[in-house]
Amino acid sequence: MSVSVIIPIYNSQTFLNDLFGALNKVRFDDNDEVLLIDNGSTDTSADICLANVTNYPNLYKYYRYVDKAGSYAARNFAVNKAKGRILVFTDSDTKPVSNWIQGIKSSISEGCVIAGKISLEIVEHNIWEYYDFMAHLNSEKEFLNSNVATANMAVLKEDFVKVGFFEDRFSGGDYEWSTRAVSKGLKINYCPDIMVSHPTRKTFEQIMNKECRIAYGVGNHYDNLQRHIGELVIIFFLKIFKFDTNYRYSKYFYLKNFSIKEIFYFNVKYLYVRIGQLKSAIKGYRHIDPRIINLK
Template sequence: MSSSAKKISIIIPTFRDWDRLSICLSALSKQTFPKSDFEIIVANNDPADEMPHGFVIPENGAVIKVAKPGSYAARNAAIVRAQGQILGFTDSDCIPESDWILNAYNYFLEHSEVSRIAGHIELFFKRDQLSPAEVFEKVYAFKQDLVAERLNSSVTGNMFAHKKVFDEVGLFNDSLFSGGDHEWARRAHANGFNIAYSERVSVKHPARYKMSELVKKSRRVGGGRAGMKRTNLCKSAAKVLWAVIPPFTEVNNYLRRYGSGMSAYQKIQVLAIKGYLDFVERLEEFKFSTGKTAERG
C-alpha cells in the first residue's frame, strides 16, 4: 500500500471471523470509489489467531495485530495508523454496497456542515420464514435513522467521520466492550460535530437468528452502559424492577415505524422479547453495581 496520504481510510476490527471478513473485503474490492484513494485497515484483535493460508487481502489493504482486547481498542490502533482525511468504519460481518464509499465521500462534499455520517444498515435473513429473534431484529436492530436523530450518534458498523473529529475529541474509550461508539458520539456532539443519516451510504448485515445471540448482546449492552456511568446499588435494583413492566408504548411506536406487514402474533413476539431483553440488560447493570467487571461479549 502506498505511503502517500489517502482520501479515506476504512477501518474493520475482527475477532476470529475470517470467513465473514473475506466476504466484507471482497465487497470492498468492488467499490466504485478509486482504489488509489482509499485504504483498508483490518485490526485483528486476536494476534494468536493467524490469518488463514491463502486469505486474500486487497492490494490497498493491510492487517494489523492488536493485543489489547475489545473492538474499540482495535479501532483505535487502526485510527492511529490511518492516513485518510475521512475515516469509515464497518464490521467484519457487514457487506458494503458497491457505492458505499463513493456515496459517503459525495455526501460530505455536498453537505460541508456535516462532520459525521450514520449510514444505513440493511438486514438480511436466513430464510423467508423468520425466527422469533429475526422478527425482533427486523423491528429493533440498527435503526440508524433514529440513532442519529435522537442520540446524535451512529453504530460503528456503518459510520464515517472526518479525521479532524478524532483529532479534537480523542479516540474511543477502549475500556468499554459495548457502547463505546455512543460514548464517543456524545463527546463529538458536545464539541459541535454534527451528524446526519444517509440511506444511500449502505451496508448489509445478517440479522441475529437465535435468542441466545440477542441475550448475549443485551448483556454486553448492559455492561457497556454500566461501564460508562456507574450507578448505585439501589438505583440499579429499581431499574431491574421497573424492567418487569412491558414497554407497551415504545414497542408500539417501533412497530408503527418498522413493523409493516407483520402479523399480530409477530407483534406479540416483539413485545415479549423486548420486555425480556430489557430485564436482562438491567440485570446486567445491577451486577456491575455489585462489582462485576467487563469482559468481551
C-alpha cells in the same frame, strides 16, 4: 482525500468471506487503506484476513490487538494507525455497496459526521429476526436521535480528534461518542445512499448475546462516570417489569402475522433477556473480562 476504513474483528469467520467479497467490489483509490484489527480471534479469522492481505497488499493491513477486549478499544488502536484523512468505520459482518467509499468522499465535509444507511437483512422471517430489525441498528431512527452507529460511520480525522477517542467500554461507545460530537458542534448527516447490509440475528441465543453486550457496556459507562452501582441495578431491575415494551413488540409481531403461541413464547424468553441484561450490567460495572463470560 484518502480514506482509512477501520474494521474490528473477533471470531468473525462466518461473515468474512461475504465482507471481503463486497469490499473487493468497492472502488478504492490508490492511497486508501482498510485496517483489519483482530481483537484476539481463536477461529480462522486471521487466516481469511491474511489471505486477502496477500491478494491486495496495497489496500488491506492486518493488525492483531489483544491488549484489551472490545471493539471500541480496537477502533481506538486503529485510529492511531490510520493514515487517511477520512476515517470510515464498519463491522466485520457488513456488506458495503460498491459506491460506498466514493459516496463518502463526495459527501464528507469539515464539521460533518456521516451516518450511512444500515440495511438489515431478514432471511428466515422468524420472530427474533423481526425483533432485531425493530430494536437494533435502525440508522434512520438513530440519526433522528443524533446518534450514529459505527457499523456505517465516516468522519474527518481532524474532527474525530477534536471529539476524542471512543469511550473505553465494551459496547455502545458509538452513541456516547455521538453525544460528544454534537456537543462539540459537529453535525450528523444521514446519507441513505451510503449503505451497508447487515444480517439480522436469527436466534434467541444471538439476541441474548447482543442485549447482554449492550448492558455490559452500560455497566462500563456507569463505572467510568463513578456512578453508584445501586443506580445501575435499579434501572435494569425495573426494565424487567417494563411491560409496555412487551406490548409494543407483541403488537408489532401480531401485525407481522405471528401466532399467539409464538408471541407468548417470545415474551417468556424476553424475560430471560431482561434478567441477563441485569446480570451483565453488574459484570460490566465490575469490569469482569468479557471473554470469560463469552460476550462477543
